[in-house]
Amino acid sequence: MKGAAMGGGAVIASGATASAMALAGAPWWAITVVAAVLAVISATVVLASVLIPQDSQHRLEWWRDRRTHQAAMRRHARRGTASAGRS
DSSP states (O other), X not given: OHHHHHHHXXXXXXXXXXXHHHHHTOOHHHHHHHHHHHHHHHHHHHHHHHHSOOSHHHHHHHHHHHHHHHXXXXXXXXXXXHHHHHO
16 A cells, blocks of 8 residues: 555654654653654545545546536535625
């Protein structure tokens, strides 16, 4: 799985960063904050790689569906604000 490998690298980087900060004498709360931020970034990368299709054809369909949905939502929002002014 390609996404797991990407997330694994970020987890290793967060561990290395936390270790370096601990050796440098950083306070425990700073190490915790940095590790938490890097863990969230890692999880976001893995989640995005899992949810967004990797096959070229499927990715094209996904983006087309997304644009169609956004256009429909914009039309619906404009219709709602235009009818609100008429009441």
